Amino acid sequence: HxxxxxxxxxxxxxxxxxxxxxxxxxxxxxxxxxxxxxxxxxxPTYTVEEAVETIGFGRFHVLLFVIMGSANIVEAMEIMLLAVVSPEIRCEWRLEDWQVALVSTMVFLGFMLCGALSGYVADRYGRWKVVVAGFFWSAYFSFLTSYAPSYGWFIFLRSLVGCGVAGVSQGFVLKTEFIPARHRAYLLPLATIFWMLGSMLIIVLGMTVVPTYGWRWMIRLSVTPSVVLLFLFWFIPESARYNVSAGNTRAAMETLEWIARMNHATMPPGRLVESAQTERGSWRILLSPAFRRTSLLLWYTWFVASFSYYGSVLSSSELLEKNLLCITDADAEHRVKHRHEEGSVCYCIPFAFSDYQTLLISCLGEVALVPLNICLLNVVGRKLSLALLQFLSAIFFLLVNICTTMLGFTVLLFLLRALVSMNFNVVYIYTAEVYPTVARSLGMGFCTSFSRIGGMIAPFIAQVLMSRSVMYAMCPFAVASIVCALGNFLLPIETKGRALLVRLCPR
Known part of the structure; x- marks a missing residue:
């Protein structure tokens, strides 16, 4: 109508x-x-942290632990190679002490220059890309090192290897961001096993390959694990925490759902909601009021961790090579000195089989006290663990000066390597936990760069000053460790049991 x-x-x-x-x-x-x-x-909504905790530990984390742990094998082989190859290149190119020390320094220089850069790139463009690129780079230039025609080419190529290893070290961040908080204090210290395996593998190669085929073939064979891992890395996804910080929530969801299927677990109800962070990979975050004191103390802590660790490795190699040990029951083999009475240098004193055995036993020290390391992390926390381990390391650096039997020296070296390795392990864990996702890789990169300054100085103490006086060489390591132990009491944040931060300010 x-x-x-x-x-x-x-x-x-x-x-x-x-x-x-x-x-x-x-x-x-x-x-x-x-x-x-x-x-x-x-x-309902959830964050990446809540999803990781809900999914829990499962088959994916076993796969992650094995593949990323194998990355530690490669990193350890590249670093420990310096201790094994030093006597050989000293013989081939008739090097002085400072020239042998410069080899290690150049490797750590490359690591230092590329450490902060790799952290910046990892925060801006992803952790996975940096780790894979680091593996390819270090394997390629390590292989070229075996063809070095001169000492100059050798140190140049090894410094480029150090750049690649800096990228490989970002694998620790990638691994940490997938592990639930309650499992980090257990799984991350166990990764020391892979570092020990890498150290032992390069020593076994030195023991079996060098006497027959020479150091060049030892380096070529040491590249093999890197090539294998380049294929295995396709089974590891990009960090979900990085993806949400970069605004790629869909990719983060796909990764978390895949992990949940692998673990036969369920995702949290609802949808993933987490705001993107525009300021990623900025050094200003590290020096912001929330993290300034933490960053400054951590930079020195990493310096001491590397200084003491590589000091223990290179000094043990030097003591054995030059027979500078104060042995109470020295046999004829250990009475040979690096310098003759008339002052001329005896260049060629290669490792004996027993020296390789001593190095192997000392490597076992890196995992012998892992249960103690886990206990300390879970009971007293990260800060006190750092202080205690550094204080004990200082004591054992001084104990090396005591005249003892070869067995006694092996025990001391075993315990010293255990303590400095545990210290390095704890500082890795603390650093990965204390910084937010937007600056975690950069924070790790800056810390590893400062650590390599310690690695650059350590050879000149452990390999040059050692020839003058064992006591003078051990004291700098002990003093640096004591000062660091005192400084770690001033760290403002304890990360035990705390969720990984996403935002710039700790809650």
Missing amino acids: ATHCPKPFYSSMKTQLVSAIHLQEVELDDIEGGNDPADDKKD
Whole structure:
């Protein structure tokens, strides 16, 4: 009966009816798409941290632990190679002590220059890309090192290897960001096993390959694990925490769902909601009021961790090579000195089989006290663990000066390597836990760069000063460790049991 209604009134009713129908269709579409405002209030949400904790530990983490742990094997082989190859290149190119020390220094220089850069790139463009690129780079230039025609080429190529190893070290961040908080204090210290295996593998190669085929073939064979790992890394996804910080929530969801399927676990109810962070990979975060004191203390702690660790490794190699040990029952083999009485240098004193055995036993020290390391992390926390381990390391550096039997020296070296290795392990864990996702890789990169300054100085103490006086060489390591132990009491944040931060300020 529209003809009986006034035209304006008819038009108004028609317009209202069409609008109502259209509004109803929009509301239905919103409900089907899950975008109803009322449902948003009811629909639960979760963060990456909550998803990681809900999924828990499972098959994916075993795969992650094995593959990323194998990365530690490669890193350890490249670093420990310096201790094994030093006597050989000293013989081949008739090097002085400072020239042998410069080899290690150049490797750590490359590591230092590329450490902060790799951290910046990892925070801006992803952890996975940096780790894989680091593996390829270090394997390629390590292989080229075996063809070095001169000492100059050798140290140049080894410094490029150090750049690649800096990228490989970002694998620790990638691994940490996938592990639930309650499992980190157990799994991360166990990664020391892989570092020990890498150290032992390069020593076994030195023991079996060097006497027959020479040091060049030892380096070529040491590249093999890197090539294998380049293929295995395709089974490890990009960090979900990085993806959400970069605004790629869909990729983070796919990664978390894949992990949940592998672990036969369920995802949290709801949807992933986490804001993207525009300021990623900025050094200003590290020196912001929230992290300034932490960063400064950590930089020195990493310096001492590397200084003491490589000091213990290179000094043990030097003591054995030059027979500078104060042995109470020295046999004829250990009475040979590096310098003759008339002052001329005896260049070629290669490792004996027993020296390789001593190095192997000392490597076992890196895992012997892992149960103690786990206990300390879970009971007293990260800060006190650092202080205690550094204080004990200082004591054992001084004990090396005591005249003892070869067995006694082996025991001391075993315990010293255990303590400095545990210290390095704890500082890795603390650093990965204390910084937020937007600056975690950069924070690790800066710390590893400062650590390599310690690695650059250590050879000149452990390999040059050692020839003058064992006591003078051991004291700098002991003093640095004591000062660091005192400084770690001032760290403002304890990370035991704490969730990994996403935002710039700790809660």
